[in-house]
Amino acid sequence: MTIESEGLAALPPQPRRPGATSVDVARLAGVSRSTVSHVLNNQVTRFSEETVERVRQAAAQLGYVPSAAGRSLVLGRSDLVVLAVPNTTLTNVQDIIEAIASDLDDLGCSVVVHFDRGGAPGDNLTRLQHVVETLRPAGLVDLGSLSPDELDVLESQGCALLSPRSQHVRGVDEGNVAIARRQAVHLIDRGYTTLAFALLVDQRDDPFGRMRAAVVADVCAEYGLAAPSTISVPLEPAGAQTALCELLRTRGRPVGIACSNDEVALAVTFAALALRAAVPADVGVVGVGGGSVGQLVTPRLSTIGFDVRTSVASVRQAIAHRIGGAPEPAAAIPVDTFTVVQGETT
Amino acid sequence: MTIESEGLAALPPQPRRPGATSVDVARLAGVSRSTVSHVLNNQVTRFSEETVERVRQAAAQLGYVPSAAGRSLVLGRSDLVVLAVPNTTLTNVQDIIEAIASDLDDLGCSVVVHFDRGGAPGDNLTRLQHVVETLRPAGLVDLGSLSPDELDVLESQGCALLSPRSQHVRGVDEGNVAIARRQAVHLIDRGYTTLAFALLVDQRDDPFGRMRAAVVADVCAEYGLAAPSTISVPLEPAGAQTALCELLRTRGRPVGIACSNDEVALAVTFAALALRAAVPADVGVVGVGGGSVGQLVTPRLSTIGFDVRTSVASVRQAIAHRIGGAPEPAAAIPVDTFTVVQGETT
């Protein structure tokens, strides 16, 4: 991708809507631009009560709003925060983005979303670098689309990392490890000795899913069980049945299946029922997400629930800390972030 | 909410990472800043082949990226596009935002998300106005959070409206009318003469749902049927059963229920089954969304499907037109945007 963007040329040349500037405020208040700037930035420490009031009134009267461009230019950084969204079907991305955007909004920042669009490896980083260099954002919030190395690169370019840097173990961050572990242990607890992992067949590739499959394999090894099979499940009944059928033929019954999310888990569950396999006797299914859908249907889905608010809390705290000047947030993921929701499928 | 944002003050004063500027490029290429600017903006019409090449090489060599701040300042407008997201549980917001962000990215724009956070009426507009005045964005894309009046206000402030202005009929835009109509007509076609509308109980209020309930009422009137009841359904089995139970007691059976989305439809469907009501004989259910989940379970959900790509297409075309200089997009929603997905619940 080149830098040139001819598209912008097509925009109307100069729809310049004036809008009051600090100079107008200064004139109206009978002071200088610098005084206006100081007052409006709350550096009122040593200004006469009266001047402050005059400036504020003038600003209000003119509906003065400082220009982000001017600010950014002189500060060398904008009030934008880039939100890097991974190329995965995350549960509840809307809620996550909304919660974070809301916090940042309160802090006076606007959120620029940056989606990982897949493509060549490193491609995402390149695009992100370009955005960072262009916008010089106040910071970056990563929802999991960046590796530690990539984060390093961005930070070394002078971009503050607002989100907590998750601890990676062999390429898997602690959140995914915790989820996959709980899934595997839960299945084993419920008596399954043959395990499998169900990935989502999707146009986008699913690094999280693959990581978690690896973790399930680790747990199996720990417990002395055979390595889990991995199956790819489409979100459509016939395909799901085919995939499950194949698994049952290969591994026999009973089998406990950890799924990459609740939708996949539903696909597997109803595929099993359609194949006349008993759930949970022959086929155990545990999902991830704990969203409402899995709890609405019969049989109710067993799943690993996590509260969006909780899981975003660390990010939000980090933001409040870095930008809002809040106290250093407590580290680590709370123990109860991921809980087993016992349904009827295990 | 006041304008002042003391939070920003807490940021490190000047983490100034220089980064090459156009002056550096000019020096290296042995030309002036203006030449660099012209060349890099593809105004190469009358520059010597050699100069152009030298400038480009120099820029590449230095990894030069123009500063958005500088650009915006002089142009009076930034390369940002504000995306206004409504305060509703839209289906697939992630996909919608991603598709639009992707298009805009290709056009050289970054997307700033702005969520309607509810609150006092007009509050959203105020916040949006502030953002628009501060950022002076290249345009605004509305996903449905703004009324025609509010759009007018924003446009009169010099903010270009990139998304198509949907035709509103008595406060309901044509998309929602089409959806609700299809739901109602479908239920009637399938033989239900008593209709109801199921709203989602949610922390956020659901204007779309209420609009669609009104449309269903209109259709009932047209067909000479009794006015539909409206029920509020929580996404949780017990509550859903309570709501449905009450409806059955009031309206008897059979009853056809149009739901505000597929999740609600699932809740209603499984609530009916739990109440030992026959689906679709006693209770007919039709959802909206057509997402995979409804098609995974048994009974398969009857629903009004719409392709995200299709439904965003008009927005994308409008963007391509306004910013990318693409040809005027064909008007109107394609007839097949909303299709009845015949499942087993009607």
Added chain:
DNA sequence: TTGTAAGCGTTATCAG
């Protein structure tokens, strides 16, 4: 074909 110079709106520094 290329360079010069004048802003765009803000903030920081320093002098009064």
Added chain:
DNA sequence: CTGATAACGCTTACAA
């Protein structure tokens, strides 16, 4: 306590 002044990086008439 307040006000000049000088950047910040870029675009664009206009001059050469």
